[in-house]
Amino acid sequence: MDIPKFYELMQPVLTVVEELGGSGTNQEIAEGVIQCLDLSDEVVSHLHNPDKSSQTEVEYRLAWARTYLKNYGLLENSEKGVWAFSEKYQRGMKIEINQVLQTVRAKFKKPKKNNTNDSPEITVDPDNWREVLHQTVLSLDPNAFERLTKRILREVGFVQVEVTGQSGDGGIDGKGIVKIQEVLSYHVVFQCKRYKGSVGSGAIRDFRGAMVGRADKGLFITTGTFTRDAAKEAIRDGASPIDLIDGDDLVDMLKKLRLGVNVRMVEEVEVDCGWFEKI
Incomplete structure (x- = not known):
C-alpha cells in the first residue's frame, strides 16, 4: 500500500x-x-x-x-x-x-541546552498591558486579524472554522462548529469588526437577519465596544441570541489563551516579625 x-x-x-x-x-x-x-x-x-x-x-x-x-x-x-x-x-x-x-x-543526540529567545518582547506595566495589547490588535492588517480570529475560535473549541467575508453575505464574516463534550454540535456564524468605535443595535439586527436559517447561534466580535441598546438587542426575548465579545473581552481571551501574551508569576516573600516575638 x-x-x-x-x-x-x-x-x-x-x-x-x-x-x-x-x-x-x-x-x-x-x-x-x-x-x-x-x-x-x-x-x-x-x-x-x-x-x-x-x-x-x-x-x-x-x-x-x-x-x-x-x-x-x-x-x-x-x-x-x-x-x-x-x-x-x-x-x-x-x-x-x-x-x-x-x-x-x-x-536530540546532544544534551539539551537552554533555549534563547531572540524574538522581541515588550514588557508592560501591569496597569496598562490591556491598552498595549488592544493597540497591537488594532494595528493588525485585515488578513492578520482574520487569522487571529480563526486561531482564537479554534483555541476555545471551534472546529471547521471558515472565513467567508464575501460581499452580499449579510455581514457574516465566517462560520464554524462548536462541539460540546464530543456529543452536541452547534453551527455558529460570526462577524468581526476591527475598529475603535461602538457597535449599535442596528448592526446586531442586521447580523441576526443574515443568520436566520443558517446557524444555531451568532457571535459578534469587535475590538471596540457595544452600546447598551446593542447589548439588549443581542438578548432580546423571542429573537435568536447573539453572543458578544468586545475589545476588553478580546484582550482577556488572548491573555487567558497565552496568545501573544507572556504572563510571569512573581513570588512575594513577607517576613512576619510578630510570629518570632511569640516564640
Missing part, C-alpha cells in the same frame, strides 16, 4: 496550515492533507495497529510530521491541540526535508 512516509507529509502539512489561515486542529490538518494528496479511501482507512487502537497509519505519520516540524521550529501547538506557525515560518516557505531530518535528529 502506497502510504506517504512521514517526512513526505511535512510540506503538505505546512501548505494546509497556511490554507487554514495559519492555524488548525489535528482533524482539520488531516482532512486538508488527505484532500491535498488525493489519498484513496484504502490508504486513509488503513489502521496503524489494529490490535491496540483505532488510529490510522496516516494519522500516525502526520503526528510524526507535526512533531518534526515543531522541533525544527516551524510549528507550535497549544494545550487545546491547535497547531500554528511559529515566528520562524515564512509564508510560502519550501523546506529541505533532509535538512529538517538532520537538524531534529541531531538536536
Whole structure:
C-alpha cells in the first residue's frame, strides 16, 4: 500500500496550515492533507495497529510530521491541540526535508541546552498591558486579524472554522462548529469588526437577519465596544441570541489563551516579625 512516509507529509502539512489561515486542529490538518494528496479511501482507512487502537497509519505519520516540524521550529501547538506557525515560518516557505531530518535528529543526540529567545518582547506595566495589547490588535492588517480570529475560535473549541467575508453575505464574516463534550454540535456564524468605535443595535439586527436559517447561534466580535441598546438587542426575548465579545473581552481571551501574551508569576516573600516575638 502506497502510504506517504512521514517526512513526505511535512510540506503538505505546512501548505494546509497556511490554507487554514495559519492555524488548525489535528482533524482539520488531516482532512486538508488527505484532500491535498488525493489519498484513496484504502490508504486513509488503513489502521496503524489494529490490535491496540483505532488510529490510522496516516494519522500516525502526520503526528510524526507535526512533531518534526515543531522541533525544527516551524510549528507550535497549544494545550487545546491547535497547531500554528511559529515566528520562524515564512509564508510560502519550501523546506529541505533532509535538512529538517538532520537538524531534529541531531538536536536530540546532544544534551539539551537552554533555549534563547531572540524574538522581541515588550514588557508592560501591569496597569496598562490591556491598552498595549488592544493597540497591537488594532494595528493588525485585515488578513492578520482574520487569522487571529480563526486561531482564537479554534483555541476555545471551534472546529471547521471558515472565513467567508464575501460581499452580499449579510455581514457574516465566517462560520464554524462548536462541539460540546464530543456529543452536541452547534453551527455558529460570526462577524468581526476591527475598529475603535461602538457597535449599535442596528448592526446586531442586521447580523441576526443574515443568520436566520443558517446557524444555531451568532457571535459578534469587535475590538471596540457595544452600546447598551446593542447589548439588549443581542438578548432580546423571542429573537435568536447573539453572543458578544468586545475589545476588553478580546484582550482577556488572548491573555487567558497565552496568545501573544507572556504572563510571569512573581513570588512575594513577607517576613512576619510578630510570629518570632511569640516564640
